[in-house]
Amino acid sequence: MPVDVETPEPANSTEKLAQEWLANATFEELLATDSSHKSIFLLLTHQNGEKGILLANKSPFPENETAITNILNNAKLKEISKNDIFGSYEIEIPSDLNLLKCQLIYPATDRLISKYRQEEKYIIHETPENYQKITKAYIEKYQLNLNWVYNCLEKKSEVDKIIYEDDDKTNGFILLQDIKWDGKTIENLYVLAICHQHGLKSVRDLTADHLPLLENIRDKSLEAIENKYGLRKDQIKCYFHYQPTFYHLHVHFINLKYDAPASTTMSAILLDDVINNLKICPQFYELATLTFTRRHSDQLMTMYREAGAAEKA
Amino acid sequence: MPVDVETPEPANSTEKLAQEWLANATFEELLATDSSHKSIFLLLTHQNGEKGILLANKSPFPENETAITNILNNAKLKEISKNDIFGSYEIEIPSDLNLLKCQLIYPATDRLISKYRQEEKYIIHETPENYQKITKAYIEKYQLNLNWVYNCLEKKSEVDKIIYEDDDKTNGFILLQDIKWDGKTIENLYVLAICHQHGLKSVRDLTADHLPLLENIRDKSLEAIENKYGLRKDQIKCYFHYQPTFYHLHVHFINLKYDAPASTTMSAILLDDVINNLKICPQFYELATLTFTRRHSDQLMTMYREAGAAEKA
Numbered sequence: 221m222p223v224d225v226e227t228p229e230p231a232n233s234t235e236k237l238a239q240e241w242l243a244n245a246t247f248e249e250l251l252a253t254d255s256s257h258k259s260i261f262l263l264l265t266h267q268n269g270e271k272g273i274l275l276a277n278k279s280p281f282p283e284n285e286t287a288i289t290n291i292l293n294n295a296k297l298k299e300i301s302k303n304d305i306f307g308s309y310e311i312e313i314p315s316d317l318n319l320l321k322c323q324l325i326y327p328a329t330d331r332l333i334s335k336y337r338q339e340e341k342y343i344i345h346e347t348p349e350n351y352q353k354i355t356k357a358y359i360e361k362y363q364l365n366l367n368w369v370y371n372c373l374e375k376k377s378e379v380d381k382i383i384y385e386d387d388d389k390t391n392g393f394i395l396l397q398d399i400k401w402d403g404k405t406i407e408n409l410y411v412l413a414i415c416h417q418h419g420l421k422s423v424r425d426l427t428a429d430h431l432p433l434l435e436n437i438r439d440k441s442l443e444a445i446e447n448k449y450g451l452r453k454d455q456i457k458c459y460f461h462y463q464p465t466f467y468h469l470h471v472h473f474i475n476l477k478y479d480a481p482a483s484t485t486m487s488a489i490l491l492d493d494v495i496n497n498l499k500i501c502p503q504f505y506e507l508a509t510l511t512f513t514r515r516h517s518d519q520l521m522t523m524y525r526e527a528g529a530a531e532k533a
Numbered sequence: 534m535p536v537d538v539e540t541p542e543p544a545n546s547t548e549k550l551a552q553e554w555l556a557n558a559t560f561e562e563l564l565a566t567d568s569s570h571k572s573i574f575l576l577l578t579h580q581n582g583e584k585g586i587l588l589a590n591k592s593p594f595p596e597n598e599t600a601i602t603n604i605l606n607n608a609k610l611k612e613i614s615k616n617d618i619f620g621s622y623e624i625e626i627p628s629d630l631n632l633l634k635c636q637l638i639y640p641a642t643d644r645l646i647s648k649y650r651q652e653e654k655y656i657i658h659e660t661p662e663n664y665q666k667i668t669k670a671y672i673e674k675y676q677l678n679l680n681w682v683y684n685c686l687e688k689k690s691e692v693d694k695i696i697y698e699d700d701d702k703t704n705g706f707i708l709l710q711d712i713k714w715d716g717k718t719i720e721n722l723y724v725l726a727i728c729h730q731h732g733l734k735s736v737r738d739l740t741a742d743h744l745p746l747l748e749n750i751r752d753k754s755l756e757a758i759e760n761k762y763g764l765r766k767d768q769i770k771c772y773f774h775y776q777p778t779f780y781h782l783h784v785h786f787i788n789l790k791y792d793a794p795a796s797t798t799m800s801a802i803l804l805d806d807v808i809n810n811l812k813i814c815p816q817f818y819e820l821a822t823l824t825f826t827r828r829h830s831d832q833l834m835t836m837y838r839e840a841g842a843a844e845k846a
Contacts, residue, residue, distance in 0.1 A: 235612035238620055242608060247601050255593035255720075256792050258571045262601065274605075276624070278591035278631075280568035288560050288575065292587075295555060297637075299548035305640060307551055311589065311633040318591075318631050320624040324610075327618060341789060343767040345805065407568075454656040454844050459798065476654055476826065479569045484797040485772065492658065492824045497810075500820050507813050511805045513789065531767050 238324055245272055245326075252338030261336045264326075272326030273336055279321050291317055339515040342531070343486065344524055346510045351424055354527050358520045359421060359467050369468045372396065373416055383411060384444035391436045392416040395444055398472075406449055409456075409475040413437045420469035423460050423494055424510075428502030434495050437471055445473060459488040462512055463520065486513045551637055558585055558639075565651030574649045577639075585639030586649055592634050604630055652828040655844070656799065657837055659823045664737055667840050671833045672734060672780050682781045685709065686729055696724060697757035704749045705729040708757055711785075719762055722769075722788040726750045733782035736773050736807055737823075741815030747808050750784055758786060772801040775825055776833065799826045 242264075249263040251273070258278035265271055282288060291313050300308040325332060346355060371377040373394060381403075386392040393415045397403045401410035415433060420426070426434070442453040455476045464470070471491055474480045482488060489510075497504040514521035524530035555577075562576040564586070571591035578584055595601060604626050613621040638645060659668060684690040686707060694716075699705040706728045710716045714723035728746060733739070739747070755766040768789045777783070784804055787793045795801060802823075810817040827834035837843035 232612060234615045234620065235610060235622075238612065238615075238622065239610045242605065242610065245605070247598055247605060250596060250601070253594065253596055256570060258591045258593050260594035260596075260601075262605075264605070276594065278571045278594075280571050281566065281573035281589065281591075283563060283566055283573075285560055288563070288573075292555065292558070292560060292575075292577070295633075297548060297552045297555065297635075298632075299545060299551065302547045302551075305638050307547065307637050309548075309551065309635045309637060311635045312628045313633060315625045315628045315631065318628065318633075319611075320608075320626060320631075322610075322622045322624045324620050324622060325618050340768070342765070343770070343789065452655070452844065455653070457656070457799065476656065485801050485803055486770065488798050490798055490824055492822070496822045500817060501814050504813060509805070509809045511803055531765065 238326075241266060241270075241272065241326055242274075242324065244268075249337075251333070251336045261338070263328075263333060263337075266326070270327040271333065272324060273328045273332060275323040275325075275336070277321045279319050287317075339517060341513045341515055342521065343511060343513055344521065344530055346512065348507060348509070350524070350527075350529050351510075354523050354529060355424075355463075355520065358523050362519050364466050366466060366468050369414060369466060370418075372414060383448055384440065386436065386440055387416065388436075389416055391433045393433075393437050393441075395441050395473075406451060407475055408478050408480075409445070409449060409451060409473075410478070410480060411441070411445060411473040413441050413471040413473065415469045418468070421467040422464050422469065423462055423489060424505050425469070426494065426498060426505050428498045431495065431498055434491065434498075438491055438495070441471070441473055451475060457483065458491040459483065460491065460494065461487060462489050462510055463514075486511055551639075554579060554583075554585065554639055555587075555637065557581075562650075564646070564649045574651070576641075576646060576650075579639070583640040584646060585637060586641045586645060588636040588638075588649070590634045592632050600630075647830075652830060654826045654828055655834065656824060656826050657834065657843055659825065661820060661822070663837070663840075663842050664823075667836050667842060668737075668776075668833065671836050675832050677779050679779060679781050682727060682779060683731075685727060696761055697753065699749065699753055700729065701749075702729055704746045706746075706750050706754075708754050708786075719764060720788055721791050721793075722758070722762060722764060722786075723791070723793060724754070724758060724786040726754050726784040726786065728782045731781070734780040735777050735782065736775055736802055737818050738782070739807065739811060739818050741811045744808065744811055747804065747811075751804055751808070754784070754786055764788060770796065771804040772796065773804065773807065774800060775802050775823055776827075799824055 245264040245266045247262060248265045251261040251263050253260045260276050262274045263271060264274060294314050294317065296312040298310045300310060368377070378396060381396040382394055383397065384395040393413045395411060395413045398410040398412045401408060415437065438458060442456055445451055445456055446453055456473055457476045458471055458473045460471060461482055474483060501507065521530065525532060558577040558579045560575060561578045564574040564576050566573045573589050575587045576584060577587060607627050607630065609625040611623045613623060691709060694709040695707055696710065697708040706726045708724060708726045711723040711725045714721060728750065751771060755769055758764055758769055759766055769786055770789045771784055771786045773784060774795055787796060814820065834843065838845060
């Protein structure tokens with residue numbers, strides 16, 4: 221993404237207010253930090269007692285020749301070390317070529333502050349017994365209302381997002397653009413397949429009987445994505461979340477290049493692995509211990525701790 | 534990591550040479566870019582015909598109060614959008630608070646240039662037949678010499694890196710700091726368990742007979758890491774690489790927080806999943822189709838294409 225370098229416009233009123241708010245606020249707490257993605261979340265306190273949250277991100281480098289040349293022409297090197305042909309440097313470039321992408325939220329409620337405060341994550345081993353005893357109770361207690369899913373399936377909403385449909389009651393599904401995707405940037409392609417069949421909560425409910433459903437979703441979705449977006453089938457990653465956010469079976473399809481949230485081990489299970497596992501053992505997901513992570517204050521984590529199935533804090 | 538803000542020192546001679554080299558070089562090619570980690574790799578050409586590679590990274594934000602306050606006090610906001618309490622801004626901060634961390638390599642050989650040039654990755658489905666026919670031939674042809682592994686196991690090298698040893702010939706292993714880890718920063722903890730037994734190339738060679746070995750490695754390594762580094766067992770991620778870099782069975786242990794290279798789906802298989810799979814089916818890894826990715830020009834990828842087991846480019 222190129223950094224926009226525009227002539228500053230006259231400050232509009234909300235911009236001026238935000239600048240003033242920030243000038244009269246002080247740092248209170250480091251809510252979260254991510255040194256690999258170069259972002260930081262700060263809690264600020266204003267003189268008047270209001271709280272604010274600043275979400276700050278370093279910007280990606282521009283990718284066009286003009287902007288890159290501009291950076292190179294203005295780079296000031298400071299050597300850190302040098303060994304043969306390899307040198308390490310800190311490079312200073314003009315501030316307008318190196319903007320931060322930020323959100324400032326003020327006044328911020330306690331609920332928002334909690335949301336952005338980084339929490340430790342822990343690993344949970346969900347044995348079949350833990351699933352029956354703890355996870356199922358969690359799903360019954362906290363499961364989100366699935367009406368929005370049924371509305372999608374019945375085309376009462378998000379109709380413009382639909383890419384493909386197989387309307388078979390047993391093995392059919394709709395394929396639609398994920399809400400997080402702009403529908404254009406292929407690098408971040410994010411598409412969701414939602415099965416028409418009701419009652420399959422997650423991979424836990426799958427047996428070899430569902431292989432036709434799973435293979436149908438995989439084959440037709442990959443085909444539809446390749447046809448519509450020109451992305452090769454061997455450059456599309458398809459997976460389930462475990463635990464999923466909502467308990468109606470669905471599959472995520474993303475560009476292999478895209479480092480999507482929760483697309484990694486302990487959050488994602490590849491569709492190909494699920495198909496493979498069910499072919500090797502038809503009852504695989506009734507017998508398996510599934511490993512995933514949860515944040516400390518998460519409700520499922522709390523239930524695991526209370527049941528003695530996770531370490532105490 | 535705090536960004537060092539130091540008084541500029543008088544330029545030393547190699548620093549001056551590098552600055553001059555850069556001043557007389559122009560942009561030739563965007564070798565690679567990573568917008569989520571905010572890095573870019575550039576190929577440059579000097580007037581004298583030499584090539585150079587600039588690896589540029591945005592720096593992580595500082596985490597200490599003084600440096601954060603310094604940024605806040607010098608932040609110049611430009612509003613992008615504002616909706617209720619939520620505002621989006623581009624923020625300009627002084628250039629010396631926002632340095633780039635770079636490496637400049639010059640003169641750069643073609644081999645180095647290839648190494649840093651981003652290549653498309655593709656998904657490979659390794660059926661048991663593909664493994665026997667293609668992957669095994671690849672291992673025989675290209676496998677790295679394992680002497681360095683045997684030297685570790687026999688304590689002829691890297692002795693100071695060893696954290697723990699179980700010297701049992703069948704189920705024993707050594708646990709040592711990975712070469713990429715500084716041995717101190719717990720956030721990036723990276724430890725390797727290498728089994729004493731020779732001849733196990735990868736997870737493909739594992740059957741239920743190896744469960745005592747795998748459980749021994751898991752239990753004793755987690756215990757040793759917790760004792761030595763104070764990291765809880767449920768905050769340590771343990772996994773195999775598939776394909777591994779070297780074909781002598783070993784397990785990676787990292788801090789759950791650490792986004793280590795190749796610790797994600799299609800590169801990593803959790804040790805707990807391997808144990809689970811072998812308990813469900815003793816011959817799981819003889820029967821499984823394993824899914825992983827390779828770069829376009831990779832030797833294994835080339836062999837898969839030549840065998841008609843991967844799509845042509």
